[in-house]
C-alpha cells in the first residue's frame with residue numbers, strides 16, 4: 084500500500100463552473116473521454132438540468148437520481164487521480180454550486196466567446212475569490228463569431244478582478260478559425276472542423292517566423308498571429324505558478340469543447356499546475372492532509388432517492404488521513420460516534436463501495452438524517468471545519484401552514500429539507516413567522532411538493548417584500564441588544580439560531596447601516 088503522502092500527491096479535486104450554456108457539460112464529457120472514464124460522447128448529457136426545464140421541475144426531480152451518479156466523477160489521467168465535482172448549471176441551484184466549491188481545490192471556468200462574462204460567472208467567481216481558489220479559464224466556442232480575444236481578456240480582468248495570462252492564442256475565429264498557438268509549449272494546433280478524433284497533433288513551432296506557419300494558416304493569419312504574440316508577450320505577465328496557486332493569476336486557454344479542440348492543452352496544463360489537496364482550517368486549528376487521522380466535512384446532501392425510505396447520501400470531502408469503511412467516526416456537532424459501513428466512491432457514472440479514501444476524495448455516506456451540510460467527521464477531535472457559509476438568499480416567501488393537524492410533520496419536513504440545503508429557513512423573533520429564502524423561484528415549488536409527498540404537510544408560500552437577510556454581529560453586546568430592541572420587527576434567527584436582520588430594500592439597509600455604525604451586517608453566515 085502506498086503512503087498517504089503519495090496518495091495525496093496524486094489527487095486533484097476540482098470543479099467546472101460557468102454560466103449555463105457556456106459549455107460546462109460538453110467540456111466535462113471531453114475531459115472524461117480523455118481520462119477513459121467514459122467511452123462515448125453523449126454520456127454526460129443526461130446529467131444536465133436543461134434550461135427547458137425551468138418551469139418543469141418534475142423533470143428536474145426525475146433527473147435528481149441521475150445527477151447523484153454524476154455528482155462526482157473520478158478519472159485517471161497520466162499518473163493522477165482526478166476528482167471532478169459537478170456543479171448544477173441551473174441558476175436556481177446556485178447555492179448548491181457555492182457549497183460544492185468549498186470542497187474543491189481549484190476550478191476551471193468556462194466562458195462563451197460570444198457572450199463573454201455573464202451573471203453567473205461573476206457570482207461564482209466571487210465565491211472562488213473568497214477562498215482564493217486557483218482558476219484556469221477556458222474560452223469556448225471559438226468556432227463561432229465571438230468577441231475579440233483582447234476584449235474578452237479585458238472583460239475577465241475587470242469584471243472578475245483577476246489577472247489573466249493567455250497560454251494559447253487563437254488564430255482567427257468563427258468561419259476563419261484556423262487553430263491556436265500554444266505560447267507555453269510553442270506549438271501550433273490546427274483546427275480542422277468537427278473532429279471525431281480525441282486529440283489533434285500539434286506542430287512544433289518554436290520560431291514564429293518559420294515559413295511553415297504561412298503555409299499552414301495563410302500569410303495574413305500568420306502575420307496577424309506574429310503581431311498578436313508580440314503584443315501578448317509584452318502586455319501580459321509571465322506565467323508564475325505561485326500567482327496561479329494564490330488565486331491571483333488565471334491562465335487562459337482558447338478552444339472549442341464540442342469539437343474537442345484545445346481541450347487536451349487545457350488538461351495537460353491542469354495536471355501540471357493544479358494544486359493537490361491543501362490544508363483546511365477548523366475552529367481549533369489548521370489540519371494538514373497528511374496527518375494520520377481522518378477528518379472530513381459534508382458539503383452536499385442528496386435526499387430521499389427512495390421516498391419510502393428516508394435515506395440520503397451525504398457527500399463528504401476527505402480532508403486528512405485515510406477514511407476506512409467500517410470504522411467509527413466522531414460526529415463533531417452531535418458529539419457522537421457513528422459507523423458508516425456502506426460508504427460509496429464515485430468513478431465516472433458508476434458508484435462502487437469503497438474500503439478506503441484519501442484526502443481530496445469524496446465519499447458518499449448513506450444516512451438517515453444525522454448529517455447535514457457543514458458537518459465535520461473526525462477520529463475524535465472536536466472542532467468543525469470552517470468555510471462552508473450560507474449566503475443571503477435572493478427570494479423570500481412566508482410559509483403558510485394549510486393543515487394545522489400536521490404542524491409537527493411540517494416542522495420536521497422543513498428542518499430536513501433545510502439540512503439538505505434546498506433553501507434557508509428564518510424564523511422571526513416576533514410572532515415566530517417562518518420565512519423560506521432561496522436563490523431561485525423553482526425551489527418553492529420543489530419544497531411544497533416534497534413537503535406534501537414525503538411528509539404529508541400541506542403549505543402555501545405567501546410573497547414577501549424582502550431584499551436580503553443579513554447576519555448581524557457587534558463587538559459591543561449592549562449596542563447589539565439596543566439594535567435588536569429598536570428593530571424587533573425585522574429580527575429573525577437562521578436555522579442555527581444566529582441573529583439575522585431582514586432588510587426590505589437596498590436603500591433602507593444602507594440607511595440602517597449608516598445609522599448603526601457599531602453593528603456589522605454580513606451577507607454570509609460565516610464572518
Ligand code: G4P
Nearest residue numbers: 101103104105106107108109172223224226339340341342
Ligand atoms: P452548459 O453545460 O454549460 O450549460 O453547456 P453545454 O455543454 O450543454 O453546451 C451548451 C450548448 O453549447 C450545447 O448546444 C453545446 O453543444 C454547445 N457547445 C458546447 N461547446 C461548443 C463549441 O465549442 N462550439 C459551439 N458552436 N457550440 C458548443 P445545444 O444546442 O444546446 O445542445 P446540443 O443539441 O448540441 O446537445
